[in-house]
Amino acid sequence: MSTTHEAAPPWCTDPYADAVRNERGPLFLRRADGWLLPLEVERWCAGPDAADLSALRHCEGAVLDIGCGPGRLVAALAAAGRRVLGIDVSEAAVARTVSLGGAALRLSVFDPLPDEGGWGTALLLDGNIGIGGDPGALLTRVAELVRPGGLLTAETAPLDVDERVEVRVDDGRGASGSLFPWARVGTRALLRVARPLGWRPVAQWSVGGRSFVSLRR
Template sequence: MSAPPATAPAWSDAGPYDAALRAGRGPLFLRRPDGWLLPLEVERWCARADAVDRDVLDRCEGAVLDVGCGPGRLVAELAARGRTALGIDVSGAAVEHSVRLGGRALRRSVFAPLPGEGRWDTVLLMDGNIGIGGDPCALLQRVAELLRPGGLLIAETAPADVDERLDVHITDARTASGTPFPWARLGTRALLRHARDWERAGQWTAGGRRFAALRSRSSRTTSSSAEPPKRTAVISSQRVRNTPGGRPVADR
């Protein structure tokens, strides 16, 4: 499955984005053609997982796929806990930073073929990544393909009650990178409206950030909570495969 036109190339070829990740600081923004700027929290992304992040990770089940992992603070924290986790990002700088922190990451679009499809227990869409591709319904459908039946999606939503589609550039406020690409901003209410084929598994606010948990529908019995007991495993490389039983693990 290929990425929506221009979305992955725009991020992967974004000089200001890669430069900010390598420096560990902004300023960095998404900019609309009318000049509107959305600040991107580069310093927080490049730091270690904070208390709000760790609370999200406490809610994760089993093997975790972090979509749009950025510089890898979440996959690094999961790896430190001995959890099976993989990050994907279209930015080479993001993947490099993830590996330096101790996480596992691949340079890949969520819409491209991925290891362990249909076997992941949890998918994360943090830091506004519900906006990837500018089509939340298409992204939710793709996430459902990646999860096991009854698997868990945890998404960070916009702090405001918004539901909008944008054409944006990545910019450091001096230069913009490439052609505009589609993005979306969704508050929790908007996400729940789009997630008609999902079961609600919780929503919460912490540290000024908002989150929603959704469970893919399944005929098997699953918990409705986003806080189940967690299974652990250790991975030792960036390559991930399926076991005969279907669990995504790493090649050794």
């Protein structure tokens, strides 16, 4: 997952880095009120599942995986001969992606990136639509990264939720990072934000309890 460099430390230090290196949780996003969102580290460190593959089938042209995490999607696309780059602010995540044979850089989506305006598809899976706590700002940035008519495939919350919160990474055993902004949006909430920014839905689907939407700029 990825945030701006100013907010990068929660994803660059323990407990997230330890979870990625060990390929297992438990790991959570914890709100100030104590609410916990489980992070599926084991799934992220496994091979792509049916839901992942359904999203990858929508990819067009060169693919930018924003918040690539441990790299399963980048590796799968690379193995299929696709041009793909993962970006993540976590050194541990980037290192694992590279070890799987994928290309990855330790960068935030808000940093200057290679081939801006030339990517055929941008991916925001595994909750990464929440990066920065402002889906509108994130969609505006992605519009700068994809080519004219480019595609964004985002994974949305399976519930009709629209919230902007501050959270910290927490291992459930006493180790936690600093607070940073995050967002959770369902498909309807995402479309409400996306349409005024020039994004139009081209597909919506669910697989294995996970929900996705593809948007074209």
